[in-house]
Amino acid sequence: xxxxxxxxxxxxxxxxxxxxxxxxxxxxxxxxxxxxxxxxxxxxxxxxxxxxxxxxxxxxxxxxxxxxxxxxxxxxxxxxxxxxxxxxxxxxxxxxxxxxxxxxxxxxxxxxxxxxxxxxxxxxxxxxxxxxxxxxxxxxxxxxxxxxxxxxxxxxxxxxxxxxxxxxxxxxxxxxxxxxxxxxxxxxxxxxxxxxxxxxxxxxxxxxxxxxxxxxxxxxxxxxxxxxxxxxxxxxxxxxxxxxxxxxxxxxxxxxxxxxxxxxxxxxxxxxxxxxxxxxxxxxxxxxxxxxxxxxxxxxxxxxxxxxxxxxxxxxxxxxxxxxxxxxxxxx
Numbered sequence: 001x002x003x004x005x006x007x008x009x010x011x012x013x014x015x016x017x018x019x020x021x022x023x024x025x026x027x028x029x030x031x032x033x034x035x036x037x038x039x040x041x042x043x044x045x046x047x048x049x050x051x052x053x054x055x056x057x058x059x060x061x062x063x064x065x066x067x068x069x070x071x072x073x074x075x076x077x078x079x080x081x082x083x084x085x086x087x088x089x090x091x092x093x094x095x096x097x098x099x100x101x102x103x104x105x106x107x108x109x110x111x112x113x114x115x116x117x118x119x120x121x122x123x124x125x126x127x128x129x130x131x132x133x134x135x136x137x138x139x140x141x142x143x144x145x146x147x148x149x150x151x152x153x154x155x156x157x158x159x160x161x162x163x164x165x166x167x168x169x170x171x172x173x174x175x176x177x178x179x180x181x182x183x184x185x186x187x188x189x190x191x192x193x194x195x196x197x198x199x200x201x202x203x204x205x206x207x208x209x210x211x212x213x214x215x216x217x218x219x220x221x222x223x224x225x226x227x228x229x230x231x232x233x234x235x236x237x238x239x240x241x242x243x244x245x246x247x248x249x250x251x252x253x254x255x256x257x258x259x260x261x262x263x264x265x266x267x268x269x270x271x272x273x274x275x276x277x278x279x280x281x282x283x284x285x286x287x288x289x290x291x292x293x294x295x296x297x298x299x300x301x302x303x304x305x306x307x308x309x310x311x312x313x314x315x316x317x318x319x320x321x322x323x324x325x326x327x328x329x330x331x332x
Contacts, residue, residue, distance in 0.1 A: 003063075003187065005304055006056050007161070008180035008262070010198025011041040015227035017266055017300045019052040019163075029164050031227070037067040037121050037177035038197040043163065045174040051078075051164030058085075058157035059183045060130040065193035066163075066179040070095060070118045070172060076102075077165040077172050082128060084156040091128045091137045091153065092162075095172055103147045105137055106154060114139065114146035121177075125193030127184070130154045138190035145192070196259070199250045202226065207244030207323040208281055212236045220245040228266040230298060235270075236328045244281050244325035251316070258314035263324045264302045269294040275330030278303035281323040285309040291329040 009018035011031050016022055022029040029052040032044035043052060056062075062082060070079070079101060081092035092104040100113045116122055125140035135153030139146055163176055178197050203220040212234035214222045222232040223245065234243055252258060263278040278301065279288035287310075289303035308318045 004183045006059075006181055006183050007054055008178075008196075008198055008302075009043070009054075010038060010178055010200060011036070011043050011176075012039045012198065012200030013227050013264075013266075014041055016043070016052060017228060017298075018054075018264075020055045022052045023050045023164075032175065035069045035121075035175040037069070037175075039177075039200055042067075042069070042175040042177040043179075045164035045172075045176070051162050053163070054161045054181075056159060056161060056181065057183065058159050059185055060157055061128070061184040061187060062158050062161075062181060063125065063127040063184045063190075063193055064161065064179070064181045065123065065125045065196060067121050067123050067177045067195075069121045069175040069177075070116070071174075078162065079124075079174065080126065080164075081162045082126075082158045083160040083162060084154070085159045086156075087160070088156075089162075090130060090156070090158060091126070093124070093126060093139065095174075101139075101147075103137060103139055103149060105149055106152075110147075110149050112147045112149065114141060116141060123195045127190035127193070128153065128158070129184075129187075129190075130156065130158060136190055140192050143192055143195070148190070197256075198262075200226075201247045201249060201319075203245035203324065204248040205246035207246050207325065209242035209244040209325060211238075211241035212243040212326070212328070219243055223265075228298075237270075237332050239328050239330060239332055241328045242325055244323040246323055249320045252319065258319065260304045260306045261308070261314055261319075261322065262302050262304045263289075263326075264300055265326060266298055266300055267294045268296060268298045271332075273331040274328070276301065277327040277329050279325050279327070280305055280309055281325050282309040282318055282321060286325060288325070288327055293330075 031041040036042045079093040081089045094102045127138045132155040138148045203224040215232045275291045
């Protein structure tokens with residue numbers, strides 16, 4: 001069966017646009033440069049009951065990979081959890097004040113714990129199937145299976161991912177980076193999750209197209225801020241117009257391969273019928289994705305492209321030379 005990416009977050013926007021929102025607690029959940037696994041930022045859960053959350057399409061099979069860096073806690077606190085629409089935790093990883101993590105199913109700790117050293121980065125994978133009798137929850141630590149549970153895991157859909165603690169105040173600061181989640185509906189068993197890194201490139205110059213209207217100055221200069229803000233922007237009131245932007249680049253490390261380039265935009269619609277399509281341009285060829293419907297307020301949309309325009313794998317030459325493009329769709 002197909003495994004479908006439904007979310008990823010690398011923190012490199014310098015904001016929390018990749019999440020649906022955060023708890024807004026005393027210390028909050030926010031980007032930080034103190035610790036980072038990839039790039040310049042990670043997400044920091046700075047004590048107390050603060051967390052980030054992501055609403056996802058309803059599913060009963062979900063797998064999630066992420067990098068985490070924790071400190072010694074005087075309380076037990078969640079690391080990550082999957083919830084239903086009623087905010088009930090179906091499956092959760094829980095930090096112990098002993099420096100271990102425990103697997104919880106339906107809010108109940110199972111008799112399985114694994115050592116996860118603090119003050120170092122770890123890669124964690126969590127593969128879950130929700131089922132009234134034949135479910136599972138399997139945990140991988142740095143590529144090795146360390147905990148598992150089979151049996152009753154519930155009988156409702158997973159609809160939220162919680163990153164951080166949503167319990168009582170605690171003295172645990174956690175950092176998260178390079179998070180992703182896949183819908184794994186139909187998979188017959190759990191499997192280790194790949195260690196993925198999400199690097200960030202931003203507009204650095206004019207592209208082939210400049211049909212949107214800039215709020216001020218050059219088009220690309222209106223969309224290159226980190227973190228994003230609505231002080232300047234590009235907009236259009238005409239369907240099927242294009243805007244594109246030359247991008248800065250990264251160096252692909254030895255032994256690394258590029259699985260996908262993922263254009264991300266921070267946008268909103270002005271009316272109910274306007275849509276947008278995202279894509280890339282390389283070697284005079286456009287690859288435009290599906291039409292998407294922006295929200296009434298600003299939010300992130302993305303288009304995952306596993307092949308470069310014209311076909312073939314992304315390589316250093318393509319990464320150095322591609323443009324991100326947007327296309328106005330719908331009716332105006």
